[in-house]
Amino acid sequence: MGRVTKILLTLHVLAAIVAVGPVTVAASMFPPAARRVPATDGAVAVGTVRLLHRICRVYAAIGVSVPVLGMATALAMGVLGSGWLITSIALTAAAAGILIAFVLPRQEEVLEQLSASRLAEHSATVQLAMFTGIFNLLWATVTVLMIVRPGSTTGA
16 A cells, blocks of 8 residues: 555544534433423533534535545545445445534524424424434434445454
8 A cells, every 4th residue: 555545544544533522422422411401400401512513514514525535545545436436435425425414404494493492392302212223323424335335354
């Protein structure tokens, strides 16, 4: 593996850890935090939920670097046509689609309810938790494919 490939792979892995990690954690914390709002100090609790949503939005934007660096790394390694990589790309696109189409908009809906001094609808937080779980499961699957990829030369 050449120097450029090692640098690209390092940047790709760092971007995945720094960008995707916070989104998965903050998105997972959001539904239970939204459900706790009436049981705690309302303003502080809503602020916490708002912060979790902001973390998801900001780190999702930074997360765009993960597939970009991944594609550059795959190109440098000459594995763009590999089945495990194509599967990873499809799963990454699905995860991004779920985040953009379902998780972030539902977080915004819950925040609007809480900002209007209403309780978050239980069904909304349950659906949000479900979509967040699917998002996290897709990322976990991509991570496994990246580590235990078929035909790996790392001996894993």
